[in-house]
Amino acid sequence: MRSNQAYPGENKWIGWLYLLPGLLIYLGFTFYPILETxxxxxxxxxxxxxxxxxxxxRNYQALFSDTQFTSAFLHNLVFILFYCILPVFIGLLLASVLSRKALPGMTLFRTVLFLPQVISMVVVGxxxxxxxxxxxGPLNVLLNALGLSGLTRAWLGDFALALPAVGSIGTWVQYGFCMILFLAGMQHISExxxxxxSLDGANAFQQFVHITIPGLRAEIGVALVTTIIAAxxxxxxxxxxxxxxxxxxxxVVGFLIYRSAFQQNRIGYASAIATVLMLIILVISLLIRRFQTGNEEKSA
Structure with missing residues (x-):
């Protein structure tokens, strides 16, 4: 068997040469655009x-005094509820049920629940x-058919309902990803x-809280980071x-970047918004990762 150690005179840089094409692509299409922004x-x-x-x-000074940016960022924070908290909660419940009950047609059921995740967001919209x-729309048609015409609304045209309506779409898209992630993690929790x-008298809820959730600590961390970034x-x-x-x-901040860059031709200002958003996402991701690592060290 070949040792991992290089033989005398062997070129130790051969591995880096294999990585070089991918590294150049990453630098050219990811790292360089970030620096240019x-x-x-x-x-x-x-x-x-x-x-x-x-x-x-000056662009950053204008940014932090711009009420539209503040409003857009607050809307993104609201979306964290719909894109992150609700999908993680729903995904945990569904994964817990689907992993404990061997019912016929379960594979098809899992596929249907995950389907929104693989559909293009444009098509979803x-x-x-x-x-x-x-x-x-089928929603208002159904409400009218049930005699609930008083509940019909212009869902995307109502100032109070438009944001939660769009957010609910995000929940529909993201919970399937969380469910599949948690189902995969549950395969590693010993039966x-x-x-x-059960022999000690624990019910299903106690098992969920004290066994399932701690066993999915890593998967929950990944789900939180991924869904918060999406929001x-x-x-x-x-x-x-x-x-x-x-x-x-x-x-939202993403649409404000688009509006500033392509409708108002303020490329520098749009770049400042994108830079701030990137830093916010980076900080949140690092905080979640640090919190997750700290909990793992305490439980070790």
Whole structure:
């Protein structure tokens, strides 16, 4: 068997040569655009002219005094409820039920629940825009058929309901991912824990709290990071369903970046928003990871 140690005179850089193509692609298509975005945020530029005017931190000063950015970021925080908290909770419940009950057709049921995750967000937005249509959408048609016409609304056109309506679409998309992630994690939890707890008189809820959730600590951390990032960077769903409206009721940071860059030609300002959003996502991800690592060390 070949040892992992290099023989005398053997080229130790051969492994790096194999990694070089992928590294160059990463640097060219990911790292360089990030650096260019940060650099552009210090300039005033319309995206067309060859001249860029250096303005230092002025874009960031304008950003933190912009009420639209504050409103958009608050909407993103609301989306964390719909994109993260609710999907994680629903995913945990579904995974717990599906992993404990061997029912016929379970594979098909899992596939159907996961299906929203693999559909393009543009297609998802078009489907739900049709469902929420106030005239012929299935939701209002169903309410009318049930004699609940008083509950019919212009779901995406109501200032109070548009944001939770769009957020509910995010819940529908994300819970399948959480469910599959938790189902995979439950395969590593020994059945002996559940059998022993049953002998000690633990009910299903106690098993869920004291065995299932601690056993899924790593998967829950991944789900939190992934869904929070999805909530903070949401754009396509808002663009297809409401375009940030009515008014600015569903304006999010991603759509504000688009509006600033491509409708107002404020590329430098849009780059500043993107840079701040990137830093916020990075900080939140690191905090969740640190909290998760701390809990693992305590339980070790």
């Amino acid at each position: 940060v650099r552009t945020s210090f300039y005033e530029w319309n995206g067309f002219s060859a001249q860029r005017d250096w303005i230092g931190l 078009v489907i739900w825009r049709w469902i929420f249509n106030p005239q012929f 002996e824990y559940y059998e022993a707890s 903070l960077r949401v754009f396509d769903l808002v663009y297809v369903t409401t375009r940030g409206g009515p008014g600015n009721a569903t304006l």
